[in-house]
Amino acid sequence: MKITLKLFATLGVYLPTHATGNVVELDVPEGTTPDEVIDRLDVPGDLVHLVLLNGVYLDKNQRSSRVLKPGDAVAIWPPVAGG
Amino acid sequence: MAWAKKILRVNLSEGSVKSEPLNMEWAQQYLGQRGLASKYLVEEIDPKCDPLGPDNKLIFTTGPLTGTMASTGGRYSVVTKGPLTGAIACSNSGGYLGAELKMAGWDMIIFEGRSPEPVYLYISNDKAELMSADGIWGKSVWAADKIIRAKHQDPQIRIACVGRSAEAGCFYSAIINDLHRAAGRSGVGTVMASKNVKAVVCRGTQGVGNIKDPMAFMKATEEGKKVLRENAVTGAGLPQFGTQVLMNVINETGALPTRNMQEVQFKGASKISGEAMHEPRKSDGKPNLTTNAACFGCTIACGRISTIDKTHFSVENKPQYWGNSGGLEYEAAWALGAATGVDDLDALTYANFVCNEDGLDPITFGATVGAAMELYEKGAITKQDTGGIKFKFGKAEVLTKAVELVAAGEGFGKDLGLGSKRLCEKYGHPELSMSVKGQEFPAYDPRGIQGMGLAYATSNRGACHLRGYTVASEVLGIPEKTDPLVTEGKAGLVKAFQDATAAFDSAGICLFTSFAWSLDDVAPQIDAACEGGWSTEKLLELGERVWNMEKEFNLEAGFTKADDNLPPRLISEAAGSGPAEGKVNELDKMLPEYYAARGWDEQGVPTADTRQRLGLS
Known part of the structure; x- marks a missing residue:
């Protein structure tokens, strides 16, 4: 199934080379969790701070337990803030 | 005590300056800067006074840690009754002016009355005098800054100045210090211009003394710096991407107010984001972002220094805008971009430069342009009102023209200078002003972030x-x-x-x-600097x-x-x-x-x- 992965700020370097901007479409097996997507791209766990699934925050437990659906968008940031 | 314990009171009507002791009883209750200056304001003015009349006062104020070795200890605020809102105003700025004022030996400057002629205040340590603003009145902040430096022949003076927009009566003019740091909101610059004050020019060489326990202060401030250094946000995230990293965060969250808050997500967000500022551009291979920058004493350094593509339409044949200057922060990028539907990063950077050059609050300016665009698309204003400009959402050329008009106080810029509340009332649609108490929202839609609705x-x-x-x-x-x-x-x-x-x-x-810090990290620093058991x-x-x-x-x-x-x-x-x-x-x-x-x-x-x-x- 296809999902969209967005890696922002300093995490952009972990995107595959064919990514456009900070976004890439990935083909993942049924049953994949956000943590498995993060592992697949070798994003260091300590840099994974803010994870949104279709814009909704996932806490650490949800990242390993939530099963992704076709068309889902996972967006990830290192620790950031502003204002 | 890190307070200088001295106030400079400037009576503009009389043309007098005098030193008076800081009220230390109030300092124990209100500490400094926003708290203490607001106490002075509420004690000294009638809350019902005309914000742009001589009875309003304008206070430049430091805090007890301003100018010290505490990290980020360079802040000052301007406290007054705001003309945009009619409410109490307190606009906070970084850069170097605040620390310089403190090192000249002053906690605050209180301007009262109105000068019969345009003046600027020159401070050199204990000496302070009002000087004629002939030659700088009518100039932009950037032009006036050059003239003042040439006159005083001192490269280390620090200058806070208002631009042409404030002189023209724009309701949301800022006070700009160090060319691109701003006491930005609520029209504090408009109040300064209404008093016929063009600039505050300061040189201080006395350092900041009166630290209650210097050894404890060094220890406490170093511990504070360690916390900032080791925190992933203040130690890495903010210096690398600045506040602009929020553009994609808030858009993904579904809380990025778009086209005058008609929508909550902006398709062009990624093009005007912190990430986009790092992307090399086609024309010269350089990114919009040149470097990050720090204010006085800051160990975070979130500031953005940017350049505009020289081939961009906004700066063609305008070499004065080809150099580095203060770049887009998140709130400005949102207001100039998502609020207007414009996704042209260089156009936003140009508009931001002009906001600094002539002293405009980019949040209220951008939000007001967004409101004008909705009024135009609804037919409530026409080309006859705008001087022939088609005020359509998403048009970069409209944004860049609009900022030039407001900066100069010309044409439709006079209407835009009213702010969205007065503009929308004038054209019969008060409901289209996205503001509270007359001041425009910043970059978070309260439908997607409920608590911010209450905060606003x-x-x-x-x-x-x-x-x-x-x-x-x-x-x-x-x-x-x-x-x-x-x-x-x-x-x-x-x-x-x-x-x-x-x-x-x-x-x-x-x-x-x-x-990174809670008040538990701040209290030891203040307590080591100030008497009173903080x-x-x-x-x-x-x-x-x-x-x-x-x-x-x-x-x-x-x-x-x-x-x-x-x-x-x-x-x-x-x-x-x-x-x-x-x-x-x-x-x-x-x-x-x-x-x-x-x-x-x-x-x-x-x-x-x-x-x-x-x-x-």
């Missing part, structure tokens, strides 16, 4: 993100994550952020330290006292519960996409809880018990 509605200076930044908790998880789509617990959250923020703002340090509890009480004092000023100025509200769009038109799709802001649920948490009655008036508890007389 109750902010004492009108809609503002810097009075209670619950985004930190609701979106970023600092200090702990709360759900942005629910109202439960938000009354207490907003109050806690508001009170703590008032304490940070009274100390002389930057609010951005609060991404604990976390005392700082929290101080924050609550300041908040209530500001509120009472606004009540006396004529504001009521009806002003603690949001525009109808945000409480009746549901978000159309993202996680908040179908939601409005539920202010009606939060506001009564908030009043109760504050110890206010049902009309939002502090009760006698609350006033007594906080020592407000």
Whole structure:
């Protein structure tokens, strides 16, 4: 199934080379969790701070337990803030 | 004591300057900067006075940590009654002016009256004098800065200045110091120009003394710096991507106000984001972002220094804009971009440069252009009103022309200089102004971040993100994550952020330290610098006292519960996409809880018990 992965700020370097901007479409097996997507791209766990699934925050437990659906968008940031 | 213990009182009507002692009894209750200057203001002016009349006062104020070795200890604020809102105004700026003023030996400057002729104030340590503004009145901030430097022949003077927009009466003119740092909001620059004051020019060589316990202060400030250094946000995230990293965060969250808050997500967000500022451009291979930058004493360095593509239409044949200057921060990028539907990064950077060059608040400016675009698309204003400009959403050329017109106070720029509230009232659609108490919203849609709706509605200076930044908790998880789509617990959250923020703002340090510091980190630094036993509890009480004092000023100025509200769009038109799709802001649920948490009655008036508890007389 296809999902969209967005890696922002300093995490952009972990995107595959064919990514456009900070976004890439990935083909993942049924049953994949956000943590498995993060592992697949070798994003260091300590840099994974803010994870949104279709814009909704996932806490650490949800990242390993939530099963992704076709068309889902996972967006990830290192620790950031502003204002 | 890190206070200089001296105030410079400038009577513009008489043309006199005099030194007077700082009220140290008040300093124990209000600390400094926002708190202490607001105390002076409420004691000295009639809350009902005309903000642009001689009876209003304008206070430049430092905090006890300004100019010290505390990290980010370079802040100053300008406190006055704001012309955009009619409410108490306090605009905070970084750069180097605040520290210079302190090192010249002054805690505050109080301007009163109105000068018969344009003047500027020149301070060299203990010496202060009013000088003629001949030759700089009528000039932009950047032009005046050059002339003043050439005149005084001192490369180390620091200058805060107003631009042509303030002289023309734009209601949201800023005071710009160090060319691109701003006391930005509520029209504090407009007040300065109304008093015929063009600039404050300062040179201070005395350092900051009076530290209560220097050894303890060195230890406490170093411990504070270690916390900032080791925190992933203040140690790495902010210096690398600045506040602009939020553009994609807030857009993904579904809370990026777009096209005058008609939508909550902007397709062009990625093109104007912090990430986009790092992308090399085609013409010269260089990115928009040249480097990051720090204000005085800051160990975070979130500032953005940018260049515009020389081939971009906005700067063709304008070499004066080809160099580096202050780049886009998140709020400015949002207002100039998403609020207007413009996704041209260089056009936004140009508009930001001009806001700095002529002293405009880019938040209110961008939001007002967004409101004008909606008025135009609804047919409420026409090309006859705009001088032939088609004010359509998404047009970069409209944005760049609009900023030039407001900067110069010409043509339709005079209407845009009214701010969105007066503009929308003038053209028969007051409901299209996305503002509270006359001040425009910043970059967070309260339908997608419920707590921010309450923070905006109750902010004492009108809609503002810097009075209670619950985004930190609701979106970023600092200090702990709360759900942005629910109202439960938000009354207490907003109050806690508001009170703590008032304490940070009274100390002389930057609010951005609060991404890593709690008041537990701040208290030891203040306590080592200042006499009075400054604990976390005392700082929290101080924050609550300041908040209530500001509120009472606004009540006396004529504001009521009806002003603690949001525009109808945000409480009746549901978000159309993202996680908040179908939601409005539920202010009606939060506001009564908030009043109760504050110890206010049902009309939002502090009760006698609350006033007594906080020592407000």
